[in-house]
Amino acid sequence: MAADEHTVAANGPEPAANGPAAAVHAEGIVKRYGPTVALDGARLTVRPGEAHALVGRNGAGKSTLVSVLTGMARPDAGHVTFGGAPAPGWGDTAAWQRKAACVHQKPMTVPELTVAENLYLGRFQGGHTIRWRALRERARELLAGYGVEVDPATRIKELGVEQRQFVEIARALSFGARLIILDEPTARLDAAGIDRLFGKLRELRDRGVAFLFISHHLQEVHELCDTVTVFRDARHVLTAPVPGLTKDALVAAMTGEEAGPAGRPRTAARPPGEPVLRIQQLADTGHFAPLDLTVRAGEVVGLAGATASGATEIGRTLAGLRAPDGGRITVRGRPVRTGSVPHALAAGIGYVPEDRHREGLVPGRSVAENATLTVAGRLGPRGTVLPSRTRAFARKMIAALDIKATGPGQPVSGLSGGNQQKVVIARALAREPAVLVAVRPTNGVDVKSKDALLGVVREVADGGSGAVIVSDELDDLRICDRVLAVFHGRVTAEFAAGWRDHELVAAMEGVPAGEGAAPGPSGTARDREPKALDTHGTEGTAP
Known part of the structure; x- marks a missing residue:
């Protein structure tokens, strides 16, 4: 059926x-x-x-x-x-x-206030003196009534995630x-x-x-x-x-798709070449487990995972925005100093962030200024920036990426979402990176712009670089030569090109791998300790 x-x-x-x-x-x-x-x-x-x-x-x-x-x-x-x-x-x-009340993934409590103060926040009537001892005792009775063992005098910031959630649930129930x-x-x-x-x-x-x-x-x-x-x-x-x-x-x-045989694999433009990116035992406690991964020239690798899977954190770590607990990153054999954005750029890692508005663009600046942020030091002698060189460089990027703008001087805020995203990609490509890391690169753009943006990523790889796409959008991942499913901070399965939606979504949601997936480490959802899956690519197929 x-x-x-x-x-x-x-x-x-x-x-x-x-x-x-x-x-x-x-x-x-x-x-x-x-x-x-x-x-x-x-x-x-x-x-x-x-x-x-x-x-x-x-x-x-x-x-x-x-x-x-x-x-x-x-x-x-x-x-x-x-x-x-x-x-x-x-x-x-x-x-x-x-x-009704909602306990959100991100805590809605006030960290600097105590448990008792958070429980009764917004319920104090003006003009009345707060009797703190009585307030804490009422909070203690409220928590005990729901079986929550937390000291009402403790500041929220001193509690673990689990205890904070219990406090939020008790607060919600206390309203009725x-x-x-x-x-x-x-x-x-x-x-x-x-x-x-x-x-x-x-x-x-x-x-x-x-x-x-x-x-x-x-x-x-x-x-x-x-x-x-x-x-x-x-x-x-x-x-x-x-x-x-x-x-x-x-x-x-x-x-909307039943399980079934895999589709026809995409034919790569050319066989993958030498490794451009190697990750060895890269780990960030609480976010992702030790990871080994190799990306080769001409290859696009997908990291597919839900919001809290750890996949985004892997991408941010590669870009130097997060400092891992351990592990090594090398680009074309050159070690990369982890936790350093300048060093990641210098080593040849280009980065497209998930949120172009918060991390990708300077709204009050022009297309040219935004597109050249990563190469400003190359646009004039002794660190100066010559406007003529900036405009010339921007014109090249506008033409190469088909950015719809009136010219290099147009404010980036006046562009459509798809063209703003092209400017972000232009900035990432300005240094001709060895590997491009793109986190949800088509977030918030229309269908036509999505195709154009993904085409750019594919062209980067076909030109001899490597690319990593971090996304849970299936359309983003279809251009990949192989896709790694990330669940609870570990790679659990790897798919060659031609995967079925059903297979990949199941792996992303923690359902045990079926036919067509390379099984990850054994264990159920209750077995939460992440383990590494060796993911060194060979010729663009699952090992």
Whole structure:
């Protein structure tokens, strides 16, 4: 049965006519941001005492739905009920807090304040003296009521990630909310912390608290959740009980593609040459395990992983933006001083950051100034920058990358998103790097610009350099000669060109590798200690 047929057949139950009303029911939710449809008739039902997973690829609409369910975004159409009653009025923050709360991946607590102060932040009435001893005692009773063993006088910054999450959950429940949304709650926890978190969630679930569990790790969905809902392309496509739902069926719903034989491999422009980048036992505790990787001239290698997989941190470490705990990086046999952006540039590493607005561009400056930031020292004698040379260099880059601009002097802020990204790539290529590292290079650009940007990366490799694309966007990875799946900080599988969407997504989500993937180290999702997978490429195929 095709994925879409499976989807239609298992759209899930409507709220029961008998029994308790749903903790939350959203129906026909539409949300647009300009021409972008973020939700298209989406729906979701979570029942009291249920652990309900919400999964989907990036851009599926999960975050937008969370914004609607917590009163942060007003839907253009549709309705939401809590316990059978209509959702609070738009802008009534206190009423929304009593209905639903979200524990985000990034802590929302104030690090310098104590646990007690964070628990009651925003609830102090003006003109009243705060009795600190009484406040701490109330906080102690509140935490004890939910089984959280934390000293109320401790500053939040002194707590571990797991304890901070427990404090945030207790704060949410203290408002009266019976629906807690957990957004990637295990992303920064080790195995023991995940087990304790799941134990606490099961206790609260037994007391009637409902959870909406958002995760990229499908093994965790099977371990914790009763029901799963899948969104794809802004639409609801599946709701089903987790027991009995295979991981293959779940991945098929997420991708719209059933498991099957690999497609036809892409023919490389020419066989890969000598190594241009070698990584040996590169590691950053808490982010990625010791990694060995070789990228050859003429080769594009993909690092495919979800947001918290560690793949982005690997890319930033290669660019010198992060200092690893250990390991070596060499470019064309030359050692690179880790943790140093200037040394990485000098060694021949070009870098395209994920966020062009925050890390890639100087908005108030011209196209020419932005494109030549990495070669400013070469544009005049004794470190001076000659405007004529800057403009001439920029004109060459504008022509080479087909940047649509009125000229080198146009402010970069006046360009389209795709052309801004080309300027970022121009800056990375200005020094003619031996290897280009690009993190989500097509983030926030239109389809036509995506093709052009990826074509540039492919041309860099075909010209004799190497390239590494770090992304969870499948279209970004299709130009790669091989793709390494990164899950919980370790490379778990490697795919030659011609991989199927289903195979790669399954590996990125932590589902054990199937046919067509080179299996990584043995272990389940509970076996969280990352181990290295040797990934020295030979002739562009999986070893």
